[in-house]
Amino acid sequence: MYTVCVRDHCMIAHSFKGEVFGPAQRLHGATYVVDVELRRPTLDEDGIVVDIGAAGQLLHDVLADLNYKNLDDEPSMAGVNTTTEYIAFEIFERMALRIRQGELGESGTKLTSMRVTLHESHIAWAAYESSLTPATLE
Amino acid sequence: MYTVCVRDHCMIAHSFKGEVFGPAQRLHGATYVVDVELRRPTLDEDGIVVDIGAAGQLLHDVLADLNYKNLDDEPSMAGVNTTTEYIAFEIFERMALRIRQGELGESGTKLTSMRVTLHESHIAWAAYESSLTPATLE
Amino acid sequence: MYTVCVRDHCMIAHSFKGEVFGPAQRLHGATYVVDVELRRPTLDEDGIVVDIGAAGQLLHDVLADLNYKNLDDEPSMAGVNTTTEYIAFEIFERMALRIRQGELGESGTKLTSMRVTLHESHIAWAAYESSLTPATLE
Amino acid sequence: MYTVCVRDHCMIAHSFKGEVFGPAQRLHGATYVVDVELRRPTLDEDGIVVDIGAAGQLLHDVLADLNYKNLDDEPSMAGVNTTTEYIAFEIFERMALRIRQGELGESGTKLTSMRVTLHESHIAWAAYESSLTPATLE
Amino acid sequence: MYTVCVRDHCMIAHSFKGEVFGPAQRLHGATYVVDVELRRPTLDEDGIVVDIGAAGQLLHDVLADLNYKNLDDEPSMAGVNTTTEYIAFEIFERMALRIRQGELGESGTKLTSMRVTLHESHIAWAAYESSLTPATLE
Amino acid sequence: MYTVCVRDHCMIAHSFKGEVFGPAQRLHGATYVVDVELRRPTLDEDGIVVDIGAAGQLLHDVLADLNYKNLDDEPSMAGVNTTTEYIAFEIFERMALRIRQGELGESGTKLTSMRVTLHESHIAWAAYESSLTPATLE
Numbered sequence: 001m002y003t004v005c006v007r008d009h010c011m012i013a014h015s016f017k018g019e020v021f022g023p024a025q026r027l028h029g030a031t032y033v034v035d036v037e038l039r040r041p042t043l044d045e046d047g048i049v050v051d052i053g054a055a056g057q058l059l060h061d062v063l064a065d066l067n068y069k070n071l072d073d074e075p076s077m078a079g080v081n082t083t084t085e086y087i088a089f090e091i092f093e094r095m096a097l098r099i100r101q102g103e104l105g106e107s108g109t110k111l112t113s114m115r116v117t118l119h120e121s122h123i124a125w126a127a128y129e130s131s132l133t134p135a136t137l138e
Numbered sequence: 139m140y141t142v143c144v145r146d147h148c149m150i151a152h153s154f155k156g157e158v159f160g161p162a163q164r165l166h167g168a169t170y171v172v173d174v175e176l177r178r179p180t181l182d183e184d185g186i187v188v189d190i191g192a193a194g195q196l197l198h199d200v201l202a203d204l205n206y207k208n209l210d211d212e213p214s215m216a217g218v219n220t221t222t223e224y225i226a227f228e229i230f231e232r233m234a235l236r237i238r239q240g241e242l243g244e245s246g247t248k249l250t251s252m253r254v255t256l257h258e259s260h261i262a263w264a265a266y267e268s269s270l271t272p273a274t275l276e
Numbered sequence: 277m278y279t280v281c282v283r284d285h286c287m288i289a290h291s292f293k294g295e296v297f298g299p300a301q302r303l304h305g306a307t308y309v310v311d312v313e314l315r316r317p318t319l320d321e322d323g324i325v326v327d328i329g330a331a332g333q334l335l336h337d338v339l340a341d342l343n344y345k346n347l348d349d350e351p352s353m354a355g356v357n358t359t360t361e362y363i364a365f366e367i368f369e370r371m372a373l374r375i376r377q378g379e380l381g382e383s384g385t386k387l388t389s390m391r392v393t394l395h396e397s398h399i400a401w402a403a404y405e406s407s408l409t410p411a412t413l414e
Numbered sequence: 415m416y417t418v419c420v421r422d423h424c425m426i427a428h429s430f431k432g433e434v435f436g437p438a439q440r441l442h443g444a445t446y447v448v449d450v451e452l453r454r455p456t457l458d459e460d461g462i463v464v465d466i467g468a469a470g471q472l473l474h475d476v477l478a479d480l481n482y483k484n485l486d487d488e489p490s491m492a493g494v495n496t497t498t499e500y501i502a503f504e505i506f507e508r509m510a511l512r513i514r515q516g517e518l519g520e521s522g523t524k525l526t527s528m529r530v531t532l533h534e535s536h537i538a539w540a541a542y543e544s545s546l547t548p549a550t551l552e
Numbered sequence: 553m554y555t556v557c558v559r560d561h562c563m564i565a566h567s568f569k570g571e572v573f574g575p576a577q578r579l580h581g582a583t584y585v586v587d588v589e590l591r592r593p594t595l596d597e598d599g600i601v602v603d604i605g606a607a608g609q610l611l612h613d614v615l616a617d618l619n620y621k622n623l624d625d626e627p628s629m630a631g632v633n634t635t636t637e638y639i640a641f642e643i644f645e646r647m648a649l650r651i652r653q654g655e656l657g658e659s660g661t662k663l664t665s666m667r668v669t670l671h672e673s674h675i676a677w678a679a680y681e682s683s684l685t686p687a688t689l690e
Numbered sequence: 691m692y693t694v695c696v697r698d699h700c701m702i703a704h705s706f707k708g709e710v711f712g713p714a715q716r717l718h719g720a721t722y723v724v725d726v727e728l729r730r731p732t733l734d735e736d737g738i739v740v741d742i743g744a745a746g747q748l749l750h751d752v753l754a755d756l757n758y759k760n761l762d763d764e765p766s767m768a769g770v771n772t773t774t775e776y777i778a779f780e781i782f783e784r785m786a787l788r789i790r791q792g793e794l795g796e797s798g799t800k801l802t803s804m805r806v807t808l809h810e811s812h813i814a815w816a817a818y819e820s821s822l823t824p825a826t827l828e
Binding site: 007 | 304309345
Binding site for chain 2: 016018020021022080081082083084085086088089117122123124125126127128129130
């Protein structure tokens with residue numbers, strides 16, 4: 001199995017609902033350094049998993065929709081706790097949709113799985129990964 | 139699959155038995171920077187894998203039993219080579235036991251696998267991972 | 277010259293005033309991974325710059341006053357842009373005050389300079405450093 | 415499952431063929447920081463996955479065949495784009511061959527899988543991983 | 553003293569002349585992860601050292617002139633060994649010229665020193681730093 | 691000013707004397723990831739600060755005298771607390787002596803200062819730096 005990974009980041013504000021979050025129930029924020037790993041079992045005719053420049057640009061575009069925002073005010077995330085693991089899932093879904101729509105070209109459609117990791121500090125990170133089967137991509 | 143990871147460290151002395159270890163047969167020591175990854179397929183009702191603060195505290199408590207010690211004198215490790223890979227396994231077992239005993243609450247019982255990684259220098263690390271099936275947790 | 281450095285982090289929300297900040301004028305947030313370097317020309321009788329455990333605890337306490345907060349609502353920072361470089365200065369001042377008040381003991385009074393670095397992402401950081409002369413410490 | 419990982423690096427020149435590579439079609443170069451993860455389900459009688467010193471030396475030897483070279487002139491890579499993901503595969507194959515030939519001793523023959531990761535910058539890496547079944551090792 | 557730092561990278565090919573370089577006399581290459589630290593004793597009226605977005609863009613532009621090139625063919629570097637320390641100096645000079653020409657605005661003219669660090673692997677880096685006095689900037 | 695830096699590591703056991711050390715009074719150990727920065731104001735005729743390969747080898751040799759040892763048994767360190775900051779000083783002295791003895795060649799005698807940094811974990815490090823004046827080198 002081959003993997004390529006690109007890294008970028010975003011900076012957001014948010015708050016959590018629930019006693020388990022303690023002081024994080026207050027409005028605060030985070031820098032998320034985001035790694036997206038893209039996987040397929042074989043390389044394409046150019047010898048790559050996918051155009052890494054295009055992958056980095058796609059990640060940058062997806063993060064631009066979150067960057068410098070207060071997630072508490074995001075209609076698309078209303079009523080959910082925007083925890084690190086949830087945002088990893090959300091970025092996965094947004095990346096998967098745009099890959100399905102062809103933004104990583106023909107090679108992107110051959111990806112079989114993806115993993116999104118969000119580093120929130122030097123001592124904690126969270127990730128979401130899943131297959132990118134045709135069913136998932138449809 | 140969702141993952142959360144917490145990091146902490148401990149500093150120990152030990153020696154190894156066996157020609158394969160060369161100069162590491164002498165009494166020496168190591169800093170282990172320890173990453174514990176906790177995994178489950180769905181988030182709980184708070185939108186988390188597990189309380190990350192509680193997970194960090196549990197790791198800290200488990201490492202406190204090893205920290206600032208000479209492992210050659212630890213009764214629980216008598217007769218074994220306390221290699222990096224072995225200590226990864228040992229920390230896994232201690233974490234798994236306390237998770238089974240409820241120290242990470244209800245959400246902790248939904249964890250399906252765990253990975254413990256020990257970074258011993260900038261050029262070497264070792265890990266142990268396994269499922270946390272009910273059988274394992276029982 | 278000897279230096280010891282301790283690391284911790286905090287997670288805050290804030291917004292900036294001024295066209296130069298572009299989209300960062302919106303309410304957003306950041307994780308700051310904070311390094312505090314403490315310097316003196318000679319070691320004390322124990323062979324240390326300062327008690328590193330106490331230094332880490334002091335940094336943790338100073339960051340606790342900022343952690344999980346919206347800095348736009350902090351009275352002590354009213355009317356200023358809480359940029360990374362400004363917060364580095366602010367943490368320097370708070371650390372210096374408490375060192376002067378004796379929180380790092382006798383050895384702390386022998387420190388001659390300090391540097392506070394805030395890593396805001398994998399591609400950007402800011403720092404403030406200054407001497408800790410008796411005049412500064414008075 | 416147990417894993418040990420060793421890290422080393424090499425510095426090479428190369429160029430790519432294909433419009434997808436844009437300016438990387440020109441002769442340029444890269445530092446690859448290489449991580450090799452070696453895995454097996456049980457430890458040997460010494461309590462290790464494999465002699466980590468031998469593993470590091472083997473990686474160093476494999477990289478020595480690539481280090482300080484222009485890969486465009488390497489007969490063994492003629493006609494292929496020496497992308498990061500391809501070189502990860504190539505290093506995997508060379509490591510697997512020498513492990514099969516016994517360079518990591520008896521314990522090396524018990525390895526069940528291997529992963530080779532090449533970090534090409536602070537924002538991009540690629541990897542190749544596969545099982546090391548007896549069929550693969552034969 | 554305040555510092556802000558931005559990071560970017562470039563990937564180049566080159567060779568060295570001189571027995572001291574051993575195998576690095578052959579055509580090879582490197583990824584340079586480049587940190588540029590910008591310093592001034594006071595913040596501007598916006599509370600910043602300099603517009604960090606503009607600083608990052610300027611570094612990106614300066615590196616674009618080197619990126620994906622064989623430095624042996626660069627007329628501006630003819631007859632010199634393009635060692636890591638030399639390229640650090642070269643990037644310093646190019647940054648200083650464009651800062652002097654106003655590309656970082658009014659605040660850029662208040663910078664008093666700069667440091668350029670090139671990380672060439674996980675075990676080696678080189679840097680060049682100097683004051684940015686009005687004389688230097690003229 | 692130019693700087694080159696090389697990195698290596700060593701793994702040692704030791705214990706401390708003094709109440710300030712708390713549990714670290716027990717026999718324990720550490721991995722020290724060691725950075726040595728070498729500085730001079732001008733490059734030599736080859737365009738380098740010093741032969742970086744020779745510098746890395748010298749550091750490796752100096753660390754070999756400490757590696758895999760219990761520092762409590764080292765005659766050269768009898769009666770001192772081998773704290774991180776003290777060992778940084780000790781490595782500085784040993785490096786300086788061998789540079790003075792010519793192990794880094796003619797270019798080594800032009801070095802004007804050196805800094806030795808020991809990373810003992812992901813959250814703490816210590817350093818010692820000093821000039822390498824002719825007086826120091828004599």
